[in-house]
Amino acid sequence: MAVARRSGIGVVEQRPARRAVLVAVQDRDGAATSPSLAELRRLADACALAVAGVVVQTRARPDPDTYLSAGKVAELAVTAAVVRADVVIAEDGLSARQTRALEERTGVPVVDRATLILDIFDRHGHGSGVAPLCGVDRMPAVVLAGYTNAGKSALLNRLSGAAVPSTDVLFATLDPVVRPVRANGHAFALADTVGIVRHLPYRRVPAFRSTLDALRHADLTLHVVDAAAPDALDQISAVHDVRREIGAGHLPELLVLNKVDIARPAGLTALRRTFPDPVAVSARTGAGVPALLRAVVTRLRQVELGAVP
Numbered sequence: 001m002a003v004a005r006r007s008g009i010g011v012v013e014q015r016p017a018r019r020a021v022l023v024a025v026q027d028r029d030g031a032a033t034s035p036s037l038a039e040l041r042r043l044a045d046a047c048a049l050a051v052a053g054v055v056v057q058t059r060a061r062p063d064p065d066t067y068l069s070a071g072k073v074a075e076l077a078v079t080a081a082v083v084r085a086d087v088v089i090a091e092d093g094l095s096a097r098q099t100r101a102l103e104e105r106t107g108v109p110v111v112d113r114a115t116l117i118l119d120i121f122d123r124h125g126h127g128s129g130v131a132p133l134c135g136v137d138r139m140p141a142v143v144l145a146g147y148t149n150a151g152k153s154a155l156l157n158r159l160s161g162a163a164v165p166s167t168d169v170l171f172a173t174l175d176p177v178v179r180p181v182r183a184n185g186h187a188f189a190l191a192d193t194v195g196i197v198r199h200l201p202y203r204r205v206p207a208f209r210s211t212l213d214a215l216r217h218a219d220l221t222l223h224v225v226d227a228a229a230p231d232a233l234d235q236i237s238a239v240h241d242v243r244r245e246i247g248a249g250h251l252p253e254l255l256v257l258n259k260v261d262i263a264r265p266a267g268l269t270a271l272r273r274t275f276p277d278p279v280a281v282s283a284r285t286g287a288g289v290p291a292l293l294r295a296v297v298t299r300l301r302q303v304e305l306g307a308v309p
């Protein structure tokens, strides 16, 4: 892939994909590290958009009317024109007024990070209320779901090489992420989600909203189970209850027995007896991961979305 650099407008990748310009407002600390801008790049990648330019403004908070200052809006408009951008993607959530202001001044559709994530999960491009960005290039959406502490984030890291915090704390993940994964000639978008626990009114907890959306729109759910937990069977039931409750019970699910490095053989046998076709892995050691990727690709083919050019 040819890569060219032009001063002031970031990296221009020359390939036949739709082009996006990323735009962000960051305080001084954020500008130095910018993990969420790196994530926005990966999201654009998951959506088969080429990042053709990046415009960052250093200021305490976004302008309530125009998101950026007048000078930066002008820079964004020039950048979008120079790279012939198909879309501008903002790191922050945008109000309708900010979106309109940026679209008027750049002449290019403007979306925010949340819309991009919804688009990745929206098979038909209707849910987010905008024209689909991912369109025919959309990758299948695979969701890591499961009881809290099962190892979802650890598995996302293992499968995608990403650095998502994975710690022995309940609800370690409260800001779920999506990463592109390429395996065996196929590509899919893999999403982490917030862990499920028993007896929670999910619909009323805002932090769960994106998890519930992801579960409802997934092409395939990887139901991650802590196979070392003494109550693993109950945890599986709790997750199945939630899936049913939100109307996602009938969608394709692959059961992934995680932590096989520390699970007791008797516990594994009991799980295998109850669930016929699980894949056993260890996110920690990597055992079983190639078989898991093969199983994901096979299941995606079965749901007729696996073949990504």
Ligand SMILES: Nc1nc2c(ncn2[C@@H]2O[C@H](COP(=O)(O)OP(=O)(O)OP(=O)(O)O)[C@@H](O)[C@H]2O)c(=O)[nH]1
Residues within 6 Å of the ligand: 146, 147, 148, 149, 150, 151, 152, 153, 154, 155, 165, 166, 167, 168, 169, 170, 171, 172, 173, 174, 193, 194, 195, 196, 258, 259, 260, 261, 262, 281, 282, 283, 284, 285
């Ligand atoms: N031994 C072992 N530990 C694991 C494995 N996978 C994850 N863990 C540990 O289990 C704990 C929970 O892992 P996470 O990846 O944070 O679990 P999660 O499902 O994302 O948890 P929440 O986001 O809180 O719902 C961490 O201490 C991990 O290091 C594994 O395969 N083997």
Ligand SMILES: [Mg+2]
Residues within 6 Å of the ligand: 152, 153, 154, 165, 166, 171, 172, 173, 192, 193, 195
């Ligand atoms: Mg997590």
